[in-house]
Amino acid sequence: AQSVTQLGSHVSVSEGALVLLRCNYSSSVPPYLFWYVQYPNQGLQLLLKYTSAATLVKGINGFEAEFKKSETSFHLTKPSAHMSDAAEYFCAVMLNSGGSNYKLTFGKGTLLTVNP
Amino acid sequence: KAGVTQTPRYLIKTRGQQVTLSCSPISGHRSVSWYQQTPGQGLQFLFEYFSETQRNKGNFPGRFSGRQFSNSRSEMNVSTLELGDSALYLCASSTGHGGGNTIYFGEGSWLTVV
Numbered sequence: 054a055q056s057v058t059q060l061g062s063h064v065s066v067s068e069g070a071l072v073l074l075r076c077n078y079s080s081s082v083p084p085y086l087f088w089y090v091q092y093p094n095q096g097l098q099l100l101l102k103y104t105s106a107a108t109l110v111k112g113i114n115g116f117e118a119e120f121k122k123s124e125t126s127f128h129l130t131k132p133s134a135h136m137s138d139a140a141e142y143f144c145a146v147m148l149n150s151g152g153s154n155y156k157l158t159f160g161k162g163t164l165l166t167v168n169p
Numbered sequence: 170k171a172g173v174t175q176t177p178r179y180l181i182k183t184r185g186q187q188v189t190l191s192c193s194p195i196s197g198h199r200s201v202s203w204y205q206q207t208p209g210q211g212l213q214f215l216f217e218y219f220s221e222t223q224r225n226k227g228n229f230p231g232r233f234s235g236r237q238f239s240n241s242r243s244e245m246n247v248s249t250l251e252l253g254d255s256a257l258y259l260c261a262s263s264t265g266h267g268g269g270n271t272i273y274f275g276e277g278s279w280l281t282v283v
Contacts, residue, residue, distance in 0.1 A: 096276040155266075
């Protein structure tokens, strides 16, 4: 079964510190991987996606993620946290669910708190 | 370019009633999918429509249904509402139906069942 595991339901960092949000996937084939962010009372906003073009993917708002096949990981990082980064972050994997059908499966989410 | 638009944003229904939520995808997008988000279960896939046909379905009871119109707009319906149906319902759209397509989400419809 394909799944996504986000390690740490809550991560707290200081403003200016490194942000590291962990995501591991289980898949027997190379997946399509995504990171989304959700601000309070809003929908999901795409941060970045991996589609096998490059292992290091740069997204919006200074975030990037590195695909590591050997570790089945797709961790999200940002060198310097800003107060406006406080939100919930979701890692997602899109895999074939039969025929030409694909389904997006989400991790449980990581709530990022940024302390002044 | 307008994003994915969902209406209504907030609604309160009584147990046993039914509800219909509407979604207008980004212009040119032909695939629409629906997700349910709850604190306990997280984000769960409901179904996907492409060219007015349901292409994919999640593990939800038959009370949850949807449809897509020729202009790609979509509606989802929940009949015989239960307290556990209280959730944020998110609609998403993409240009095509297949892996690697970027999926864009709307702001969601908050449903409270009392």
